[in-house]
Amino acid sequence: MKGRVILTAGEMRAAEARSIAAGTSVETLMERAGQAAAAAIRRFAGPMPALVLCGPGNNGGDGYVVARALAAAGQDVRVAATGEPKTAAASAARAAWGREVHALADVEPAPLLIDSLFGTGLTRGLLRDAAAELEALAGMARITAAIDLPSGISTDDGAILSPVPDCDLTVTFQTLKPAHLLQPAARHMGRIVVADIGIEAASDLHEIARPRLAAPGPESHKFTRGLVTVIAGGMAGAGALSAGAALRAGAGAVRLQAREPVHGVAAAIIQTPGDPLDRIDDKRIGALLLGPGLAPDDEGRALFEAAAGSGHPLVLDAGALRILADGAALPAAGPTAILTPHEGEFAALFGEDGGSKVERARAAAAKVGAVIVYKGPDTVVAAPDGRAAIHAATAHWLATAGAGDVLAGTIAAMRAAGMAAFEAACAGIWLHGRAAALAGPFLIADDLIAHLPAACAECL
Numbered sequence: 069m070k071g072r073v074i075l076t077a078g079e080m081r082a083a084e085a086r087s088i089a090a091g092t093s094v095e096t097l098m099e100r101a102g103q104a105a106a107a108a109i110r111r112f113a114g115p116m117p118a119l120v121l122c123g124p125g126n127n128g129g130d131g132y133v134v135a136r137a138l139a140a141a142g143q144d145v146r147v148a149a150t151g152e153p154k155t156a157a158a159s160a161a162r163a164a165w166g167r168e169v170h171a172l173a174d175v176e177p178a179p180l181l182i183d184s185l186f187g188t189g190l191t192r193g194l195l196r197d198a199a200a201e202l203e204a205l206a207g208m209a210r211i212t213a214a215i216d217l218p219s220g221i222s223t224d225d226g227a228i229l230s231p232v233p234d235c236d237l238t239v240t241f242q243t244l245k246p247a248h249l250l251q252p253a254a255r256h257m258g259r260i261v262v263a264d265i266g267i268e269a270a271s272d273l274h275e276i277a278r279p280r281l282a283a284p285g286p287e288s289h290k291f292t293r294g295l296v297t298v299i300a301g302g303m304a305g306a307g308a309l310s311a312g313a314a315l316r317a318g319a320g321a322v323r324l325q326a327r328e329p330v331h332g333v334a335a336a337i338i339q340t341p342g343d344p345l346d347r348i349d350d351k352r353i354g355a356l357l358l359g360p361g362l363a364p365d366d367e368g369r370a371l372f373e374a375a376a377g378s379g380h381p382l383v384l385d386a387g388a389l390r391i392l393a394d395g396a397a398l399p400a401a402g403p404t405a406i407l408t409p410h411e412g413e414f415a416a417l418f419g420e421d422g423g424s425k426v427e428r429a430r431a432a433a434a435k436v437g438a439v440i441v442y443k444g445p446d447t448v449v450a451a452p453d454g455r456a457a458i459h460a461a462t463a464h465w466l467a468t469a470g471a472g473d474v475l476a477g478t479i480a481a482m483r484a485a486g487m488a489a490f491e492a493a494c495a496g497i498w499l500h501g502r503a504a505a506l507a508g509p510f511l512i513a514d515d516l517i518a519h520l521p522a523a524c525a526e527c528l
């Protein structure tokens with residue numbers, strides 16, 4: 069499955085402009101947006117007394133429509149605004165509301181607060197008084213709903229420009245925007261509803277969705293399901309986590325290549341202690357994973373060179389990324405490699421500048437010609453051809469040692485099963501996040517492995 073489309077503010081404006089050029093007016097789009105938002109809010113919150121805060125732009129315009137729709141449904145509604153509308157469509161929406169509009173500074177709170185101050189047009193933080201008013205009213209409300217985005221958020225990179233309320237519901241239009249999934253903004257969204265307002269929207273940026281996995285059939289054997297080779301570093305436990313994850317994520321065979329026997333791993337993991345490069349020329353290897361537990365020393369560099377020259381689909385994590393940052397080269401040709409850096413590894417490889425997490429991941433993928441899995445509480449996958457995808461984790465218990473090793477092994481299993489690099493990365497991330505949700509609070513990395521089969525079973 070491909071997942072929900074994500075558009076930036078500029079792409080959304082362009083899609084809106086095309087729609088207008090094709091004959092649908094801004095007023096019509098605003099009416100659809102406001103009516104859809106009101107319906108979603110009523111479904112979520114029921115008929116409680118509401119206060120709608122309206123800003124000067126079209127986000128505020130949506131708010132006047134929401135207020136009119138809720139009032140028409142018999143709900144007790146008040147409106148407060150920062151000032152007069154600045155767009156013709158918002159002015160028309162305010163006129164159609166036709167009732168009193170309070171000043172934001174001295175309005176009474178209500179149990180249902182609807183934040184329609186700013187959306188995709190926000191270019192700078194709210195003025196201190198407006199931000200404080202929004203925060204205070206949200207603090208006194210039982211439920212806070214945002215129209216398009218909670219106010220104070222930068223749409224494209226998810227940055228916080230001024231204090232943002234914690235919303236219970238965010239109703240956005242036609243597609244997700246990056247800030248709905250990127251941190252630090254994403255934590256403020258609550259439940260996200262995407263309402264259809266009849267705009268055509270396509271993008272090469274998607275949310276990561278549940279993958280489809282194939283069950284083995286009568287024609288299958290272990291090597292058709294995929295052979296994963298994990299080259300263990302000096303800290304063999306990390307490789308053991310990756311190997312265990314690859315096996316539980318459905319690889320038909322997993323080899324853990326370490327100098328010494330690794331204890332405590334599943335007996336089904338094939339071990340032939342000795343030279344870690346033993347059998348690296350096996351043509352059946354579907355994914356070669358290097359990096360977990362690997363030190364950036366002479367031996368590590370030699371293993372990297374051998375892996376890079378092997379011609380196998382590579383998954384490079386941890387120590388292999390440090391070796392790469394120190395100047396080693398990826399193979400110039402052959403299957404697309406997958407790199408799985410966390411924030412620190414990404415910065416060491418590609419620097420810290422360059423826009424949003426999506427833009428930075430895309431630039432990195434284009435630069436090195438590999439699929440980049442830029443990890444964190446939000447994970448961005450980018451391919452050299454410009455495709456990108458975002459996963460907003462809900463299981464923050466993943467912030468635990470070894471979770472990255474499990475992710476790398478899971479991705480390697482997907483790759484060995486025959487998925488292309490971008491799809492394998494996306495599938496692995498989804499399964500990893502789902503396994504974390506199933507494992508629950510206080511999970512450790514080993515628990516993720518135990519829950520991978522249940523996560524995979526949801527994808528058959």
Ligand SMILES: NC(=O)C1=CN([C@@H]2O[C@H](COP(=O)(O)OP(=O)(O)OC[C@H]3O[C@@H](n4cnc5c(N)ncnc54)[C@H](OP(=O)(O)O)[C@@H]3O)[C@@H](O)[C@H]2O)[C@@H](O)CC1
Nearest residue numbers: 084097098125126127186187188189190191192193194216
């Ligand atoms: N795209 C679509 O298809 C549809 C979009 N729709 C809706 O439109 C919304 C986008 O509307 P928008 O472009 O008018 O921007 P919006 O978020 O209301 O804010 C811009 C205004 O705020 C101002 N301003 C900015 N920062 C400020 C600050 N810190 N403090 C004070 N002022 C500040 C800025 O003025 P300026 O920067 O020039 O000073 C401008 O006046 C979108 O989120 C969605 O809800 C739907 O109606 C229908 C279909």
Ligand SMILES: Nc1ncnc2c1ncn2[C@@H]1O[C@H](COP(=O)(O)OP(=O)(O)O)[C@@H](O)[C@H]1O
Nearest residue numbers: 410443444445461464466467469470471472473
């Ligand atoms: N706060 C968080 N919320 C959700 N997922 C997280 C969080 N912190 C880390 N993760 C995920 O956990 C994994 C950690 O990987 P990594 O940083 O390489 O850890 P390690 O090296 O200990 O295995 C990644 O998949 C990352 O996306």
Ligand SMILES: [K+]
Nearest residue numbers: 183186215217
């Ligand atoms: K808003």
